[in-house]
Amino acid sequence: MTGDPSSSERAPTAGALIRPFLSAGATDLGADTAGVEASTGLRPFLLTAGRVAADVSIAIETQVISTELGRASIPSLAFERRDIVAICDGPLALAEIAAQLGLHLGVIRVLVGDLSAEGHIAVYLPNTDVSQDVDTLLRVIRGLRAIS
Amino acid sequence: MAFELSPDRGADTGATRAAPARRPPPLPVKIVIAGGFGVGKTTSVGSISEIVPLTTEAEMTSFGAEVDDASHVPDKRTTTVAMDFGCITIDESLKLYLFGTPGQDRFGFMWDDLAHGALGALVIVDCRRMDDCYPAVDYFERLRLPFVVAVNRFDGVVPLDLDTIRWALAIEESTPVLTFDARDKLSVRDALLVVLDRALERARSSMQAKVPS
Numbered sequence: 001m002t003g004d005p006s007s008s009e010r011a012p013t014a015g016a017l018i019r020p021f022l023s024a025g026a027t028d029l030g031a032d033t034a035g036v037e038a039s040t041g042l043r044p045f046l047l048t049a050g051r052v053a054a055d056v057s058i059a060i061e062t063q064v065i066s067t068e069l070g071r072a073s074i075p076s077l078a079f080e081r082r083d084i085v086a087i088c089d090g091p092l093a094l095a096e097i098a099a100q101l102g103l104h105l106g107v108i109r110v111l112v113g114d115l116s117a118e119g120h121i122a123v124y125l126p127n128t129d130v131s132q133d134v135d136t137l138l139r140v141i142r143g144l145r146a147i148s
Numbered sequence: 149m150a151f152e153l154s155p156d157r158g159a160d161t162g163a164t165r166a167a168p169a170r171r172p173p174p175l176p177v178k179i180v181i182a183g184g185f186g187v188g189k190t191t192s193v194g195s196i197s198e199i200v201p202l203t204t205e206a207e208m209t210s211f212g213a214e215v216d217d218a219s220h221v222p223d224k225r226t227t228t229v230a231m232d233f234g235c236i237t238i239d240e241s242l243k244l245y246l247f248g249t250p251g252q253d254r255f256g257f258m259w260d261d262l263a264h265g266a267l268g269a270l271v272i273v274d275c276r277r278m279d280d281c282y283p284a285v286d287y288f289e290r291l292r293l294p295f296v297v298a299v300n301r302f303d304g305v306v307p308l309d310l311d312t313i314r315w316a317l318a319i320e321e322s323t324p325v326l327t328f329d330a331r332d333k334l335s336v337r338d339a340l341l342v343v344l345d346r347a348l349e350r351a352r353s354s355m356q357a358k359v360p361s
Contacts, residue, residue, distance in 0.1 A: 059176075059261075059264060059265055060178075060247065060261055060262065061176035061177070061178045061245045061247075061265075063173035063174065063176055064173075091173030091174065093176055093235075093245060095202070095231070095233055095245070095247070096202060099202035099233075100202070105261075124172065124173050126175060126176075130175060130177055130265070130267075131177070131265055131267045131268075131347065131351075132350070132351045132355075133351065134348065134352060134355060136175070136242070137267065137344060137347055137348045137351055138348070139238060139239070139242055140177060140238055140242065140244055140267070140344055141344045141348070143236070143239060143242065143244070144236070144238075144244070144337055144340055144341055144344065145337075145341065147196070147236070147333070147334075147337050
């Protein structure tokens with residue numbers, strides 16, 4: 001979750017341009033709101049209380065679904081947290097939540113991690129590497145062939 | 149735009165289903181759709197996805213215009229600034245997601261997120277701008293992710309033959325190179341099936357490697 005993955009050596013300034021809230025040191029984030037360039041809307045780190053680290057095991061396709069507790073708690077949850085629990089009534093992938101709420105994927109990942117720890121939502125992490133599973137691949141192939 | 153949340157969205161979706169028997173969510177699998185700017189990634193996803201591709205695509209701004217060379221694609225007005233994706237329900241317990249990589253190199257940091265755990269990748273090539281796909285080819289080769297090079301038949305014409313393209317890309321003999329039409333659902337499906345064949349090959353060979361013990 002730093003702005004510097006091994007794959008982006010060709011874009012040295014990417015972090016600075018795109019994810020100021022992630023590439024800046026986490027320690028700056030809480031207090032330093034005055035010195036930052038004006039931006040439209042709330043900056044993402046405000047939604048996560050300044051945190052930028054998240055459970056990276058939650059992949060973009062990871063399925064998220066609200067729990068009984070979560071649905072019962074909707075009235076007491078606020079803002080983005082409430083929206084996440086509400087739209088995850090049926091299972092949604094992390095990326096779908098981000099797209100539907102119009103929020104940055106990194107923000108959703110942090111909030112989903114929190115909500116999961118609190119028991120408001122359940123996060124389904126596959127316990128095997130499905131990309132190497134022959135049976136799963138054969139099912140996908142059969143399913144695709146059925147498309148016409 | 150990002151933070152105008154409809155206040156009744158929660159009520160909408162939250163109240164409609166009282167307490168249905170809850171099935172576990174489907175197992176998600178994904179294929180990455182990569183390639184240069186304006187090469188047809190979003191079109192490919194949209195052709196076959198059962199949902200309208202969800203996207204954080206935004207109007208290309210003047211900020212992007214300096215970087216994105218759209219002169220070869222004059223009708224291209226927007227570009228994907230984050231990623232776009234669609235999905236195909238294989239059955240009730242298996243769902244295939246198609247993730248388009250961000251169109252610009254400067255979003256490369258998201259690729260790890262996209263590629264981790266992927267079954268394979270489809271690298272889309274526009275013959276007029278071959279070099280746009282080099283980063284994707286490099287990336288997947290390094291990652292050892294099964295991938296297929298798919299040349300998008302813009303206007304039905306592929307100006308170069310596939311051998312020339314293979315030579316230009318200097319990819320392994322085992323990596324398939326094919327042509328397809330990003331606008332045609334079945335064409336996209338067939339291209340994805342080639343990706344899955346490669347993935348299956350890899351899975352079988354790694355399984356055999358484990359079996360002898």
